[in-house]
Amino acid sequence: MTIALSTLNIITIEFMIYYCEYIRINGESFGRQKEECDLASRDKRVTLQDVANDAGVSRATASLVVRGSKSIKASTHKKVMDSMEKLGYVYDRLAASFRSQSSSTVGIVITDIENPFYHQMLTKISDVLYEQQFTFLLGMSSESQEKQEKVLETMLENRVCGIILTPVAGTPPLLFNKLRSMQIPALLIGREVEGSGADYVGTDYRLGSQLAIRHLVEQGHRRIAYIGGMPPGNTAYRERIDGYCSALRECGLEVDPQLIIPTPLNREGGIRAIQEALLLDHPPTACFCHNDIIALGVTIGMRFQGLVPGEHMAIVGFDNVLETETVEPQLTTVSVFHDQWGVESARQMLGRIGGLLNDPVKIIIPPKLIVRKSSVCFKGLPNLKA
Amino acid sequence: MTIALSTLNIITIEFMIYYCEYIRINGESFGRQKEECDLASRDKRVTLQDVANDAGVSRATASLVVRGSKSIKASTHKKVMDSMEKLGYVYDRLAASFRSQSSSTVGIVITDIENPFYHQMLTKISDVLYEQQFTFLLGMSSESQEKQEKVLETMLENRVCGIILTPVAGTPPLLFNKLRSMQIPALLIGREVEGSGADYVGTDYRLGSQLAIRHLVEQGHRRIAYIGGMPPGNTAYRERIDGYCSALRECGLEVDPQLIIPTPLNREGGIRAIQEALLLDHPPTACFCHNDIIALGVTIGMRFQGLVPGEHMAIVGFDNVLETETVEPQLTTVSVFHDQWGVESARQMLGRIGGLLNDPVKIIIPPKLIVRKSSVCFKGLPNLKA
DNA sequence: CTGAAAGCGCTTACAG
DNA sequence: CTGAAAGCGCTTACAG
The missing domain is CATH 3.40.50.2300 (Response regulator)
Known part of the structure; x- marks a missing residue:
């Protein structure tokens, strides 16, 4: 048993040293000599020509069989299929795509x-x-x-x-x-x-946002933040904001630009945005988040601040990913049926x-609103400035 | 504006009826007539031959340029690159792969x-x-x-x-x-x-399991279940079981086959397995799970039973996926650095x-053990039979 | 229902 | 450093 340290292995080892305590390099034989592969295609690939020769038909006929053409006699079909099986033929889709330009x-x-x-x-x-x-x-x-x-x-x-x-x-x-x-x-x-x-x-993101906002207003919220939407240059963002604003107005509430908090669309973004939101003079009592990942970030961020998500701040997400059911509190969200x-x-x-x-x-x-605990157990914000 | 209802659209509509309240079919022009595509390749694809012709070199030379060969004069290189740019050439990797058989x-x-x-x-x-x-x-x-x-x-x-x-x-x-x-x-x-x-x-799954089990034993647990491992026919499963058994023995504990609970590797599997485990005459006080998804399932399953995960049953997962940090209680797990x-x-x-x-x-x-709340807040099982 | 022939867009020795 | 030629494994009319 020999241990071959090729250049690559050495590079790997140097690289791995930061992550690993050890690496095992296994000297087990690759089995190349065994030649036990009963499939014919050892060196040369089996082509349709080989199959055609074996079956005693032309290449064109073989091609028709491969693609299941109806205009082939059953006996010919079987002959060709048998040869394919026997020779271990693998259809070359690359060649076919190339030839047919599709x-x-x-x-x-x-x-x-x-x-x-x-x-x-x-x-x-x-x-x-x-x-x-x-x-x-x-x-x-x-x-x-x-x-x-x-x-x-x-x-x-x-x-x-x-x-x-x-x-x-x-x-x-x-x-x-x-x-x-x-x-x-x-x-x-x-x-x-x-x-x-x-x-x-x-x-319909607009409708989805409206469902969320109407629900929060029904729960008694008047200061509702919108968290997320960075980068802003797409319709999915604009429609959400549009739904957010229109639903607020429809409920007789004003849109406070301070409560629109842009943040990157990941957990970290949610964590940072909620910290920012809590520093406002008049912090929101509810957060409507661009997506569930942001909402989960908000949940974590609140715990970091010693607050209880849901109770100290209502949270609504968007997407209805599986994790919304495992997080505590379970997350109210807008399902869009991905x-x-x-x-x-x-x-x-x-x-x-x-x-x-x-x-x-x-x-x-x-979209459809899925109401869970995070938006229906609000008890009020503690005095943060104290 | 015309609304074309092709066969496909009709099929779509019939299918969608279960999911949708409505579909909008947009009649906006496809813009094919505008012909504003400044790229030459309207119908015929631009080939290397076209580029070679335009640059006044042979196809072979153009091919060498495309692949960044060193043996091409700088001036020739530039000529060819310019022609490629001008004609909007897109390298046909399919053809290249086919030709070079790689x-x-x-x-x-x-x-x-x-x-x-x-x-x-x-x-x-x-x-x-x-x-x-x-x-x-x-x-x-x-x-x-x-x-x-x-x-x-x-x-x-x-x-x-x-x-x-x-x-x-x-x-x-x-x-x-x-x-x-x-x-x-x-x-x-x-x-x-x-x-x-x-x-x-x-x-090293074996080591990972050992780290988890030793930790649970240190926390005072004596009846530790292993949940997961279906289908069982792979080394990743056997190594985990092996680590589980060996660590138990090493700590002077016996392996109780009843506590090895096979279940499919998904949330549902965790939910069902914990229900099963709680029905045992001597239920476990801790669960070591095949992976985090199972552990998350166990967490949900416990809540379904009115129990508090972590407090009524210690839980350890495997993988350290992101969700282990957002779930309540945060999940102790074995990180493997995916x-x-x-x-x-x-x-x-x-x-x-x-x-x-x-x-x-x-x-x-x-692997490395990441200790979080789910394995260190155990208070004992309530009397389930009562 | 089957065969002979052309060709998809490249790469690759081989000359020059 | 560049050109002429062969060919990768298929498909596709076109005959027969």
Whole structure:
């Protein structure tokens, strides 16, 4: 048994030293000599030509069989299938895509996989795509325009047949012209880009915000903060703010700009925003948060300050991620049915790839308020200045 | 403005009726007539030949420029780059991969994207791969051998250059022979497959379990349950059980088989397992859970029973996902540094793709116990039978 | 129902 | 440093 320390291993070790107490490098044989792979394709890949030769048909016929053409005699079909099995043939979708100039890989660009927002959505998209023999490349933009552009560029180089995108703020409409000129359908999820002409799947954020605000007003709140919305340059943000303002006015309340607190869309952002809010001369008694992650951050931030979330400050989130049920207090939130977004966007995308040419559609899935403890156990703020 | 109701739209509407109050179908023009796309590639794709023609060089020279070859005169380089810019050339990586028979797309198969276990890991893998101009196809197995096989098959058809896999229970070692015969490197994350001969990145589960159990024993617990581990057929499970048993014995305690409670690895599984555990004649006073999601399920399940998690039952998880900090009580857990798993596995995979041929390596990142409230506020079980 | 032939857009030796 | 030529594994009309 020899332990080979290649350059890479040494680099790894140096790097790991900060994280590890030890590394085991296993000298176990790779088994290359054993040659026990009963599959024929040892060095040369098995091609359709090999299959055709073995089955005694032409390559064209074999190709038709692979793709399940109806115009092939049953006996020929079986012959070819048997040869494929026997030779361990693996269909070369790369070559097929190249030849037919049409791939079966969709590009999906999200902002941040740690946001639970995407989980059920991705699961559903994946299910629908794989079911139809499609796959997807996944990319993350981290809310950075530059990174989004790079990721998209890489995907286009890889000739994806469609792009499903949660656009970062400031995404230029020109991008969609480019995609159109390349005949690549685009679909936006959750955030629109004005003038994009792309399909869209999302919810009515305005209504969602109104449901939340009306509920809080009904609970007796008069000073309600809006937390979140950074970066601000997208419709999902503007619609929420719009719903927030209109619902307040509709209830006879004024909008206090001090209570609109922009913060990055992550836990940390929520933690910092609530600290900021509590320093105001007239702090809010309730927080309506851009999303659940912010709301969870607010919850943690309050505990950091020695306050009890819910009792000292009502909290409402947005999204209805699973974690809203495990946190204490359970979080009131606006459910937008992300799993449904996933199903709808994958189907719509497959339709476009299939050649659907009608005008862009907007698929809007209405939100629903889920009332839980965090907005109904308010007891009043303690005197913070004391 | 016309509203076109194609077949697909009608289908969508019928389907949506269960979820929606309404759908808006937008008649906004697609803008195809505007022809304002200043990029040349309207119908025909711009090829390297076009670029070469425009720059007045041969296709081969243009190819060398695209790939940043050093053996090209600076003036030629500039000419070609200018032409590329001017014509809006997009490198066709599909064609390149096909020609060189080497792709730059890695296949990543995980079990379930809703498990936070994967989030930081995927983010890191993605960062490392995209940085090197690689991309990845993502697939999910849902712990089903059949689904894993299908996903892998699709990936092989798409000619991925490597496979990063969290194998489901019962993954046959033969799979790895097949991959080897196709010259596709494989790397396992978090779970080993005996005899696979693949690289492995993971932690020392045995040690992690021991740290957890020793801590609970120090806290005075004598009846400690192990919850989780279904499906049981993988090393990550066996090592945990092994650590659990050995640490108990080392502390002079006996292993009670009744306290080993198998359950599916999700929230629901935790909820049901704790209900089961509480029905035992001698219920445990502490639960060591297979992962944090199970532990969170246990937390919820206890509340369902009117019990206070932590106080009525100590709880320890495994993984240190973000949610362990927001749940009440904050969860004691074993951190395994998943972000680091991501970095290591992506690097190791890139090394293999680059031609590294040494024996398989195991990169083991040591676990660390993170003590939080859920294991240090125990007050005793109430009399459940009463 | 099946076969012969062209070609998708690149890369890669091999000359010059 | 640059050009001419072959070919990766398929699909796709077009004949027969």
